Amino acid sequence: MKRNVVLAALLGTFLVLPATAFAGVVAQIDLSSQRMHVFVNGKSTYTWKVSTARRGYRTPTGTYKPYHLARRHYSSIYNNSPMPHSIFFKGGYAIHGSYETKHLGRPVSHGCIRLHPSNAARLFSLVQKYGNSNTTIRITH
Numbered sequence: 001m002k003r004n005v006v007l008a009a010l011l012g013t014f015l016v017l018p019a020t021a022f023a024g025v026v027a028q029i030d031l032s033s034q035r036m037h038v039f040v041n042g043k044s045t046y047t048w049k050v051s052t053a054r055r056g057y058r059t060p061t062g063t064y065k066p067y068h069l070a071r072r073h074y075s076s077i078y079n080n081s082p083m084p085h086s087i088f089f090k091g092g093y094a095i096h097g098s099y100e101t102k103h104l105g106r107p108v109s110h111g112c113i114r115l116h117p118s119n120a121a122r123l124f125s126l127v128q129k130y131g132n133s134n135t136t137i138r139i140t141h
Contacts, residue, residue, distance in 0.1 A: 024134030049105040051114040064089040064137045085124035
């Protein structure tokens with residue numbers, strides 16, 4: 001009986017640990033609040049305004065790993081628009097800087113996750129430092 005209580009207590013401890021408690025970077029994007037929370041080694045480090053998909057477009061939800069980083073990228077679909085510090089996580093979807101900073105905090109993109117250019121550079125640097133395999137991008141409603 002005592003063994004079961006100890007086991008249950010240990011199991012409960014593991015179940016309440018935050019998903020961000022690991023060595024690396026977690027970029028958690030909340031579509032409803034248009035905010036990104038960045039955790040580094042499990043510690044909340046940054047909270048930034050973002051812009052995600054406007055009506056008629058979508059930003060995919062789910063959990064991803066970055067597969068490609070591009071310091072200077074230009075959209076091949078949308079008039080060669082600059083996408084500085086792009087972190088691609090699914091198909092053509094990326095987290096990237098945007099010079100349309102007055103729109104941050106509102107859904108206005110074609111599906112990518114836009115950040116202020118300086119914040120995109122910070123996140124890009126963190127992903128480079130910790131590596132794609134130690135970076136998680138989590139997008140929720």
